[in-house]
Amino acid sequence: MSVETLQTVKDVRRAAMDLLARREHGFKELARKLSSRFPSELVTEALTRLREERLQSDDRFVESFVYSRTQRGYGPVRIKSELFQKGVDRDLVSQYLFEQDEHWNELAKEIKEKKFGESKPENVKERARQTRFLAQRGFSMGQIYSALS
Numbered sequence: 001m002s003v004e005t006l007q008t009v010k011d012v013r014r015a016a017m018d019l020l021a022r023r024e025h026g027f028k029e030l031a032r033k034l035s036s037r038f039p040s041e042l043v044t045e046a047l048t049r050l051r052e053e054r055l056q057s058d059d060r061f062v063e064s065f066v067y068s069r070t071q072r073g074y075g076p077v078r079i080k081s082e083l084f085q086k087g088v089d090r091d092l093v094s095q096y097l098f099e100q101d102e103h104w105n106e107l108a109k110e111i112k113e114k115k116f117g118e119s120k121p122e123n124v125k126e127r128a129r130q131t132r133f134l135a136q137r138g139f140s141m142g143q144i145y146s147a148l149s
Helices: 003-022 025-035 040-052 058-071 078-087 091-097 102-116 126-138 141-148
Strands: none
Touching: 003 025, 025 040, 040 102, 040 141, 058 091, 078 091, 102 126, 102 141, 126 141
């Protein structure tokens, strides 16, 4: 490798480490961000090395992302969609995101009570409004019905 190539590999690694220092990133997300500034083959090489050194981990990224979004009150449907948009593997998502977990029903109920109070919707219009709100937050219809009843 030439001196210029070595410097560029170091630059890619430094840029990747800067991004990882702020928050966890998925492999494909990092590659997409860095490809705009560096050649793709150098990005792939640098990210593969970071993955081997366990400095970049899709497992850690998914775990922290699911936790972060759950704390913000988002449901499993929305979280799954966002992870797929970031290029995370389907198997990895299903490993960390259990949609049938009772936890989601409780979270949907907490979010509903925080926004609309503890009482049940008084009419069809109010029920539809609350249903739309919870659906936009990423909860399934089963979880929404559980929260509204």
